[in-house]
Amino acid sequence: MSCDHPHGKPVTVMKFSETGEVIVDNEEIDRIFNNPEIEDRKIVILSLIGAFRGGKSFLLNYCLRFLYANYSSINKPKEGMPYFFHKNENWMGSCDEPLKGFSWRSGIDRDTIGIILWNDVFLHTLDYSGEKLAIVIMDTQGLFDNNSSPTENSRIFALSNLISSVQVLNLANRIQEDQLQHLQFATEYTQFTVIDSIEANEKPFQNLMFLVRDWNNVEDYEFGKDGGMKYFQEEVLVIDSQREELNSVRESITNSFDQFACCLLPHPGKVVAGSKNYDGRWSAMDEEFKDELQSLIECLLLPQNLIVKKINSMDVNVREMRQYIQNYFRLFQS
Ligand code: GDP
Ligand code: MG
Numbered sequence: 001m002s003c004d005h006p007h008g009k010p011v012t013v014m015k016f017s018e019t020g021e022v023i024v025d026n027e028e029i030d031r032i033f034n035n036p037e038i039e040d041r042k043i044v045i046l047s048l049i050g051a052f053r054g055g056k057s058f059l060l061n062y063c064l065r066f067l068y069a070n071y072s073s074i075n076k077p078k079e080g081m082p083y084f085f086h087k088n089e090n091w092m093g094s095c096d097e098p099l100k101g102f103s104w105r106s107g108i109d110r111d112t113i114g115i116i117l118w119n120d121v122f123l124h125t126l127d128y129s130g131e132k133l134a135i136v137i138m139d140t141q142g143l144f145d146n147n148s149s150p151t152e153n154s155r156i157f158a159l160s161n162l163i164s165s166v167q168v169l170n171l172a173n174r175i176q177e178d179q180l181q182h183l184q185f186a187t188e189y190t191q192f193t194v195i196d197s198i199e200a201n202e203k204p205f206q207n208l209m210f211l212v213r214d215w216n217n218v219e220d221y222e223f224g225k226d227g228g229m230k231y232f233q234e235e236v237l238v239i240d241s242q243r244e245e246l247n248s249v250r251e252s253i254t255n256s257f258d259q260f261a262c263c264l265l266p267h268p269g270k271v272v273a274g275s276k277n278y279d280g281r282w283s284a285m286d287e288e289f290k291d292e293l294q295s296l297i298e299c300l301l302l303p304q305n306l307i308v309k310k311i312n313s314m315d316v317n318v319r320e321m322r323q324y325i326q327n328y329f330r331l332f333q334s
Contacts, residue, residue: 005100007068007075008120010139014159014329015114016152024329032119032136033322037074041123041134042308043321046300047160048211049140050170055213055268058280059170059293060139061101064118066091066297067135071122084127085303092282092294099280102139113142113152115160121318124303133306134318138164150185155332157186161205161256162194162328163321165309166300168209174217175210175236175262177246184249187256193331202312208257210236211296214273215264223292225299228262236262258310263299265292 011028033039046063048056069091072078102116115138122135140160142152161167171179190204210232221227237254239247254260269286271278282290299305309316311324 005064007073008064008101008118010102010116011119012114012116013325016155020149020152022155022329022333024326024333026326028117028119029322029325032117032121033318033325035074035121035318038121038123038134039317039319041132041318042315043165043318044133044135044306045138045164045309045321046135046166046168047138047140047164048168048170049157049160050211051172052142054170054172056170057102057104057139058099058272059211059297060118060137061099061104061280062092062293063137063297063301064101065093065099066301067122067137069093070301071124071135073120073122075120085124087298087302092290095283096281104280105278113156115140115156115163124306126303133308135301135306153182154185154189157182158190158193159328159332161186161208162190163325164206165307166207166209167205168211168300170211170213172213173215174212175232177249180236180249180253184252187252190256194328203256203258205257206310207259207261207307209261209263209300212262212264214267216267218264218266221264223264223266223288224295225261225263228264231264232260232262263296265289265296268293 011025011032013025013028015023017023048060050056067073068076069088070085102118118137118139122137124133124135125131126133138160140156142156169179169183187204194204210228212228212231215221215223218227221231237250239250266286266288267273268289269284271284272286272289275284278284285293309321311320316324
């Protein structure tokens with residue numbers, strides 16, 4: 001699907017070469033982060049990761065719709081922005097509007113593994129503290145793909161975990177053991193690589209949301225975050241004293257992230273899931289999916305739910321984050 005958007009575009013800031021080396025585009029990183037208008041703002045970075053064709057970019061493009069409808073951005077300043085946030089109830093736009101933003105559905109070579117940023121940054125001032133925030137959106141490509149090597153998977157997973165304040169792990173149908181193992185490898189890889197920059201008693205990663213798409217056990221656990229959290233606690237986090245190796249996976253994950261969430265989304269309907277000519281309009285979504293999608297995005301992006309990036313317990317601003325990102329990339333290059 002075409003990604004021409006009037007206010008921004010996706011830029012690949014990190015990818016792997018054919019021989020597996022990390023290639024970083026520092027110019028693009030500077031173009032986004034090295035900006036006096038935002039340098040002192042605290043940074044919020046939302047990232048999505050998961051297998052190819054899992055609906056990640058599709059979801060991020062609806063996130064962009066929410067952000068453009070509700071916040072000012074570097075490329076699209078809002079005149080006379082009210083200090084107090086008023087949610088635009090019609091942020092989903094008109095029902096037949098084609099979906100734009102990150103390339104979704106096709107177009108990008110599935111062999112490209114990398115980290116992609118939206119090159120427009122959203123701005124918000126918290127009304128209760130006056131704190132100024134900058135919101136950055138990150139897409140990733142190639143995880144759990146048969147074409148990508150386990151090291152590449154671990155590196156991309158680790159890097160995007162390190163950079164984001166909220167990482168959404170996009171999964172189909174349910175949370176599976178092998179996906180938890182991927183998460184554990186990434187965690188160990190990070191601890192091995194950036195151990196010096198993380199203080200001993202700190203967890204290296206911040207917030208992780210397991211996002212289960214096409215959930216079809218609604219009789220056991222209802223859609224949304226409450227059902228998701230129950231599912232996560234009752235079925236995923238359970239410790240089985242008979243199986244040591246499964247417990248160590250769980251321990252390693254819970255020791256690495258500050259907080260967890262889980263959200264269950266319904267199947268979006270035949271057109272969204274399968275139609276070749278589908279352009280992303282929401283009129284083609286099943287009603288229930290549309291409602292849950294809307295709630296999820298609000299839960300991630302309403303001002304009271306934004307999560308500022310912390311490193312070693314300290315809030316990080318845009319200037320510092322640029323430095324961290326470039327350092328992390330450098331560490332992963334060697
Ligand atoms: P990505 O590779 O993970 O970024 O996936 P895309 O965003 O490019 O979407 C791949 C396909 O999945 C598109 O045809 C979407 O219409 C479709 N899709 C989007 N959301 C869902 C969902 O929740 N379930 C299913 N089954 N398909 C979805
Ligand atoms: Mg994608």
